[in-house]
Structure formats: C-alpha cells, structure tokens
Amino acid sequence: xxxxxxxxxxxxxxxxxxxxxxxxxxxxxxxxxxxxxxxxxxxxxxxxxxxxxxxxxxxxxxxxxxxxxxxxxxxxxxxxxxxxxxxxxxxxxxxxxxxxxxxxxxxxxxxxxxxxxxxxxxxxxxxxxxxxxxxxxxxxxxxxxxxxxxxxxxxxxxxxxxxxxxxxxxxxxxxxxxxxxxxxxxxxxxxxxxxxxxxxxxxxxxxxxxxxxxxxxxxxxxxxxxxxxxxxxxxxxxxxxxxxxxxxxxxxxxxxxxxxxxxxxxxxxxxxxxxxxxxxxxxxxxxxxxxxxxxxxxxxxxxxxxxxxxxxxxxxxxxxxxxxxxxxxxxxxxxxxxxxxxxxxxxxxxxxxxxxxxxxxxxxxxxxxxxxxxxxxxxxxxxxxxxxxxxxxxxxxxxxxxxxxxxxxxxxxxxxxxxxxxxxxxxxxxxxxxxxxxxxxxxxxxxxxxxxxxxxxxxxxxxxxxxxxxxxxxxxxxxxxxxxxxxxxxxxxxxxxxxxxxxxxxxxxxxxxxxxxxxxx
Numbered sequence: 001x002x003x004x005x006x007x008x009x010x011x012x013x014x015x016x017x018x019x020x021x022x023x024x025x026x027x028x029x030x031x032x033x034x035x036x037x038x039x040x041x042x043x044x045x046x047x048x049x050x051x052x053x054x055x056x057x058x059x060x061x062x063x064x065x066x067x068x069x070x071x072x073x074x075x076x077x078x079x080x081x082x083x084x085x086x087x088x089x090x091x092x093x094x095x096x097x098x099x100x101x102x103x104x105x106x107x108x109x110x111x112x113x114x115x116x117x118x119x120x121x122x123x124x125x126x127x128x129x130x131x132x133x134x135x136x137x138x139x140x141x142x143x144x145x146x147x148x149x150x151x152x153x154x155x156x157x158x159x160x161x162x163x164x165x166x167x168x169x170x171x172x173x174x175x176x177x178x179x180x181x182x183x184x185x186x187x188x189x190x191x192x193x194x195x196x197x198x199x200x201x202x203x204x205x206x207x208x209x210x211x212x213x214x215x216x217x218x219x220x221x222x223x224x225x226x227x228x229x230x231x232x233x234x235x236x237x238x239x240x241x242x243x244x245x246x247x248x249x250x251x252x253x254x255x256x257x258x259x260x261x262x263x264x265x266x267x268x269x270x271x272x273x274x275x276x277x278x279x280x281x282x283x284x285x286x287x288x289x290x291x292x293x294x295x296x297x298x299x300x301x302x303x304x305x306x307x308x309x310x311x312x313x314x315x316x317x318x319x320x321x322x323x324x325x326x327x328x329x330x331x332x333x334x335x336x337x338x339x340x341x342x343x344x345x346x347x348x349x350x351x352x353x354x355x356x357x358x359x360x361x362x363x364x365x366x367x368x369x370x371x372x373x374x375x376x377x378x379x380x381x382x383x384x385x386x387x388x389x390x391x392x393x394x395x396x397x398x399x400x401x402x403x404x405x406x407x408x409x410x411x412x413x414x415x416x417x418x419x420x421x422x423x424x425x426x427x428x429x430x431x432x433x434x435x436x437x438x439x440x441x442x443x444x445x446x447x448x449x450x451x452x453x454x455x456x457x458x459x460x461x462x463x464x465x466x467x468x469x470x471x472x473x474x475x476x477x478x479x480x481x482x483x484x485x486x487x488x489x490x491x492x493x494x495x496x497x498x499x500x501x502x503x504x505x506x507x508x509x510x511x512x513x514x515x516x517x518x519x520x521x
Contacts (some may be wrong), residue, residue, distance in 0.1 A: 008350025014174025025371025
C-alpha cells in the first residue's frame with residue numbers, strides 16, 4: 001500500500017509554510033485553515049486555547065501580554081514565555097505553530113506524520129536540537145533538519161535543472177539572514193560555504209521605520225514615547241506593538257510605491273507621517289551595508305568571487321524590497337532570480353527533500369516516474385555552519401598554560417565528516433579526563449559555546465603527565481554530532497551524542513502537556 005507523502009515545513013521567524021510533493025511529482029504549498037499559503041508565526045494565548053496566525057498577529061496591538069512572536073530568535077536558549085502559570089520554552093511555542101500548520105495540511109493531503117523541517121544555515125547545535133524537539137512534541141517523525149538556503153536551492157534546481165554553475169542563495173526573512181554559496185552539477189548540489197545572522201531581517205527594517213516614527217512624533221508633539229516618565233509600561237508596550245505593525249505595513253507599501261502615509265496615535269495625540277521610499281532606503285543603509293559585508297565574507301570563504309556567480313536566488317519576503325535587489329545586482333552583476341516564489345521556495349525544497357528521504361528509507365511513494373528518477377539520483381552535500389572543537393591548553397614561551405580552542409571540524413566542513421586528533425594530559429595523577437566540546441569561531445574558549453562534554457573515568461592512580469588521549473568527532477548530514485575520547489595507554493573510552501543541558505532542565509511537564517492538549521485554532 002502506498003504511504004502518504006512526507007511534508008516540508010519552513011518554520012519561519014515571521015511566516016511559516018508547509019508543502020508536499022503530489023503524486024504527479026509537483027511540490028506544492030498547502031494553505032492553512034484560513035486558505036492562506038503563509039501563516040504568521042505568532043501565538044495568541046486565549047484562556048484554554050491558542051490562536052496561531054493572522055488573528056494572533058493583529059492581537060499584538062490590543063493584547064500584547066498574551067501574544068508572542070519572533071520565537072525562532074530564541075531557539076536553543078532557556079528563554080521562556082509565561083502564561084497561565086506555565087513557562088513555555090521556544091520549542092513549545094514552535095510546536096504550537098507546527099500544530100497549526102499540520103491542521104491545515106491534513107485537510108488536503110492526509111495525516112501529517114513525517115516531515116523535514118528547515119532551519120537557518122547558521123543555526124548551532126542547541127538551536128537545531130530545539131527545532132527537532134518541537135516537531136517531536138507534536139508527534140512528527142522529523143526525517144531531517146535542512147538548511148533553508150539549501151532547501152531553496154533544491155526548489156530552484158528542480159524547476160530549472162542547472163549544471164556547471166555557481167549559485168548564491170540570499171535568504172532575508174522576517175527575522176533572520178542567510179547566505180549560502182553552492183555548486184550545481186546535474187543532479188548534485190554541493191554547498192561550498194554558508195553564513196548568516198539570527199538577528200538581522202525584516203524586523204530590523206521595521207524597527208528603522210519605528211524609530212523614524214518616534215522621531216517625527218517627538219518633533220511634532222514634544223513627546224518621546226520611549227521615555228518611561230511619559231507613558232506607563234503598559235501604554236508603551238501597546239503603542240510600540242501598534243507602531244511596529246504600522247511600520248511593517250509601510251515597508252510593504254514602499255516595495256510597490258514611492259511613498260506612503262502612516263497614522264500614529266499615542267497619549268491622546270495623533271500624527272500623520274509621510275514616508276518616502278528614498279528616505280527609507282537612506283535610513284536602512286547601515287543594515288544593507290551589514291548584509292553586504294556578510295555576503296562578501298561567505299563568498300570569500302567559498303573561494304570564489306562575486307563575478308563567478310551566475311545564479312542569485314532571492315528568498316524571503318524582505319528580498320522584495322527594491323534597494324535590496326539593487327544591491328544584489330550591484331554585487332553579483334546579475335539580477336536576482338525570483339522564479340520560485342520567495343515566501344514559498346524553502347518549503348517547496350523541503351518537500352522535495354522529504355520525498356527523497358522517504359525513498360531512501362524504502363517508502364512506497366506514488367510518484368511520477370521522472371520525479372522519482374530525479375530524486376533517486378539527487379545528491380545534496382551540506383556544510384557545518386560553525387567550527388567545532390575542544391577546550392585544551394597550549395604552552396606559552398614563559399611555560400604557562402593558555403586555554404585555547406582546538407578545532408577538529410572547521411566551519412564549512414562538508415558533511416558528513418569525521419576528524420581525529422591526539423591530545424596530552426596536563427598533570428600527573430589524573431584519574432579522570434574531561435573533554436569540553438565547544439562551538440564557535442574564536443580561539444578563546446570563553447567566546448565559544450560549550451555544547452557538551454565527554455568524560456573518561458576510572459583511570460588508574462599514579463599516572464604520569466602527558467598521557468595521550470585520542471578525540472574523534474563525527475558530524476552527520478543532519479548536523480548531529482558524536483564525540484568520543486580514548487585514553488590510549490589504558491584503552492578506557494567514553495563517547496556521547498551531544499546532550500543539550502537547557503533541554504534537560506526539569507519542570508517542563510506542564511508545557512509539554514499544554515502543547516499536546518491545548519486547542520489550537
């Protein structure tokens with residue numbers, strides 16, 4: 001019996017999308033229960049049930065204490081949103097968004113049980129673990145976590161089948177920014193380098209307009225809405241949410257128009273503010289320059305120049321902004337390609353990857369023959385978004401021991417990959433060897449993230465110093481890390497799949513239960 005197709009889910013910072021591959025071999029986006037192809041990633045708690053999507057976004061201005069947005073920026077952290085005596089972590093809130101997406105998808109395509117979920121290319125290990133757990137909380141078999149630019153490149157590759165060319169995906173979403181360089185060679189897609197920023201996106205451009213509004217309002221009325229002595233905390237929160245919504249609408253207007261007008265209210269005062277496109281562009285220049293710097297950094301890491309790039313894929317709603325597209329053209333000399341809709345490309349590529357994963361597992365999928373052949377031949381090689389190593393000590397000229405990061409898996413290492421390196425104990429008499437595992441680009445352990453530890457225990461007493469310890473790291477195609485360490489002289493060994501301590505903290509039972517039992521509309 002044929003099994004239902006797996007789904008591709010773009011779990012976005014501001015908008016989320018779900019797609020699947022039809023029997024005819026076409027990846028298609030599935031609308032939500034309101035009929036929209038995109039669902040705002042906003043959650044409104046309303047007593048005993050939850051509303052996800054556009055209604056929740058509109059409630060930001062009137063019920064800010066019950067609404068949460070931009071959850072994705074907190075993935076992998078211990079941040080919580082408290083409501084009704086329950087502390088919801090980012091993965092719980094993301095799970096509620098996934099429930100909303102699944103509810104719409106199953107109306108058209110059947111039960112949603114298996115999925116590929118996309119993540120920003122730069123997401124670190126804890127962020128990826130939190131995303132996977134969000135899927136598992138709602139009963140999904142998460143077939144893979146796929147980098148968003150890679151997903152977009154898959155969607156483009158399926159439509160156009162390019163060969164022998166270098167492409168760049170520029171993904172400027174509502175809250176995040178990704179840049180990835182890849183090579184297309186028939187059925188092979190090979191990522192060369194990737195980078196990004198989890199705090200750079202359309203929301204930053206909204207804040208630029210918000211600050212402009214505040215300056216205009218103060219000039220007209222002498223009232224600074226950010227002054228705590230002028231507005232109460234509740235008033236300030238309500239005004240800020242309302243103005244940010246108006247800023248987002250103005251940003252969208254200025255994509256199609258040269259100017260727009262915004263009506264503002266605060267403390268019983270009103271003001272109509274005209275915003276011109278060229279004015280907004282000038283105010284955004286610092287952000288645009290920051291994006292440019294990151295793009296050129298990734299291009300350099302890939303070992304190519306901007307003029308080597310023949311395809312520039314513009315992904316994410318904020319790439320519709322005219323001066324963003326103009327800057328891309330200036331850098332690469334080619335117009336950005338938007339033949340796959342910017343808001344949908346990531347979900348469509350994830351759906352193709354989900355179908356490929358099902359075929360690899362022997363799934364009995366009903367697929368058009370040409371699509372099946374393409375997916376069975378397709379090869380995708382991704383890279384590590386961050387360097388991974390261990391904390392060690394090196395001798396200095398004055399015979400001191402300076403802590404450093406010894407990298408085993410440098411950033412942009414092709415996946416899967418394994419590396420091995422021998423280190424030496426520092427002191428005599430050690431009966432336990434602790435190997436801290438770090439992620440980051442700095443040589444200073446204090447500036448990197450500690451993502452786990454391997455402990456070799458039970459060593460015999462009386463050992464001399466400088467005993468060899470062999471450390472092995474294996475990073476698979478999904479970015480899941482395994483680390484092992486062996487004391488060479490005794491053969492004692494220890495290994496682990498990296499645990500994420502923030503996920504292991506107790507007290508989440510109430511939030512887990514809420515995710516599974518709350519009514520989600």
